[in-house]
Amino acid sequence: MFRQYDRGPWHARRLEKGKLALRICHALTVHAKIEQEIFYPAVSAVLDGEVDDLLGRANVEHSGIEALISKVEDTPADDPLFDPMIEVLAAYVARHVRAEEEQLFPRVRHSRLDLLGTGERLAARKMELSTARGGKQLFRQARKVMGRKKSLG
């Protein structure tokens, strides 16, 4: 999605890029939530605290990502700082994903963790969060980021 954001011929159009940015933010929020609620506690329990330093760092990275997401959700897409915020967000996420893939996942792969069961719980919670209606809060974010005059469809 970040690549799509960079490439879009509509790059300068507030409505389109605001929509995509909010989709990115929502996907990242869901990612952080399901890992923190389900994956990290399961990993910590199975590895008996062995990777708690990695999980601590991952949690701090999630907090940084969430703080930036809040700013994006509070900024009009035609603000001069909007694109730089998305670029920095992409860099944070790339760094976080690299750390998970290179350091955390190899430890998990060779552990007693029930990968299938945990994967199913993650997928179920992800589905629940992705389809949950955000109601007024989502509408307020959309109005702020994309402006209020145009249709938000």
Ligand SMILES: [Fe+2]
């Ligand atoms: Fe993560």
